[in-house]
Amino acid sequence: MNSDSSSSLIIDEQIFSHLPVLPQEVIAGLAVSAGGHYLDTTVGGGGHSRLILQTAPDVQLTAIDQDEDALAAAKKELAEFGDRVKFIQSNFAAYPFPDATFNGILADLGVSSYQLDTPERGFSFRHTASLDMRMNQQASLTAADVINEWEEAELADIFFKYGEERLSRRIARRIVERRPFDTTTELAEAIASAVPPKYRYGRIHPATRAFQALRIVVNDELKSLETFLAKAPNALVPGGRIAVISFHSLEDRLVKHGLRNSPLLRVLTKKPITAQESEIAHNPRSRSAKLRIAERVN
Ligand SMILES: C[S@@+](CC[C@H](N)C(=O)[O-])C[C@H]1O[C@@H](n2cnc3c(N)ncnc32)[C@H](O)[C@@H]1O
Numbered sequence: 487m488n489s490d491s492s493s494s495l496i497i498d499e500q501i502f503s504h505l506p507v508l509p510q511e512v513i514a515g516l517a518v519s520a521g522g523h524y525l526d527t528t529v530g531g532g533g534h535s536r537l538i539l540q541t542a543p544d545v546q547l548t549a550i551d552q553d554e555d556a557l558a559a560a561k562k563e564l565a566e567f568g569d570r571v572k573f574i575q576s577n578f579a580a581y582p583f584p585d586a587t588f589n590g591i592l593a594d595l596g597v598s599s600y601q602l603d604t605p606e607r608g609f610s611f612r613h614t615a616s617l618d619m620r621m622n623q624q625a626s627l628t629a630a631d632v633i634n635e636w637e638e639a640e641l642a643d644i645f646f647k648y649g650e651e652r653l654s655r656r657i658a659r660r661i662v663e664r665r666p667f668d669t670t671t672e673l674a675e676a677i678a679s680a681v682p683p684k685y686r687y688g689r690i691h692p693a694t695r696a697f698q699a700l701r702i703v704v705n706d707e708l709k710s711l712e713t714f715l716a717k718a719p720n721a722l723v724p725g726g727r728i729a730v731i732s733f734h735s736l737e738d739r740l741v742k743h744g745l746r747n748s749p750l751l752r753v754l755t756k757k758p759i760t761a762q763e764s765e766i767a768h769n770p771r772s773r774s775a776k777l778r779i780a781e782r783v784n
Pocket of ligand 1: 505506507527528529530531532533534535550551552553556576577578579594595596597598599621710711
């Protein structure tokens with residue numbers, strides 16, 4: 487079994503932290519230096535962006551997020567840096583990457599603690615909320631649309647493919663029997679009722695994988711990542727670095743191959759960089775983070 491297929495899917499729905507993951511590793515990996523212009527394609531709460539901006543007084547940053555609330559929060563968080571930061575609301579896949587512009591590009595994938603902790607966004611089954619899960623509030627497809635309208639076979643397929651859920655068929659069957667669903671908690675309970683007791687009381691909640699699959703589908707996350715990996719390298723200056731942090735094996739596989747297959751890049755991380763025990767102890771979200779870095783060679 488290669489390292490890709492053996493890497494497990496670990497999602498921490500319970501414990502969130504507002505701290506940026508792998509902070510020193512990202513700053514060192516991007517080789518952030520005075521006078522540089524950096525692109526943070528997932529500014530979120532602004533944690534990594536702040537670290538980049540603090541490295542030197544003349545560092546410039548372009549900050550992207552597709553979530554208007556995240557962008558508003560990041561604007562506040564980074565207000566002290568004034569016009570050194572430019573904010574853009576966009577999916578990173580849709581961003582018109584300018585040629586040879588940035589000294590470093592960062593993507594810290596997935597949802598932010600802010601999104602998970604805001605019940606009405608519908609990302610978490612720990613709060614009762616409508617089934618939404620859109621990172622971009624203007625997007626039309628919601629988790630409710632998928633759950634209530636898609637065919638049973640399609641649901642089973644996405645749970646299997648994007649959640650790596652072994653019990654995808656019986657979960658899909660139970661959902662179709664009991665739908666329509668309005669809320670996250672109703673859905674999570676139906677999923678829990680579809681699985682054997684052993685599974686129900688396991689290390690993670692039985693709905694975790696199905697919720698991850700739904701989130702990936704609603705936000706078209708893997709397609710966006712592939713587009714990003716194809717377009718971003720050309721926006722680096724020669725010698726510029728790209729750093730990508732992923733949180734599950736489906737993403738990490740795309741990152742690994744995307745960086746390796748780019749004719750513009752040389753991969754600097756043979757194996758992904760992971761968090762030290764000391765970081766995991768104070769930031770549990772870092773436990774599943776994998777950082778890969780590459781440098782533009784031509
Ligand atoms: C894990 S958080 C980033 C946290 C940030 N690095 C920090 O230190 O605060 C991921 C953020 O990326 C955004 N995001 C995820 N996929 C995106 C995409 N395809 N385009 C733009 N933003 C995206 C999410 O809305 C979320 O705010």
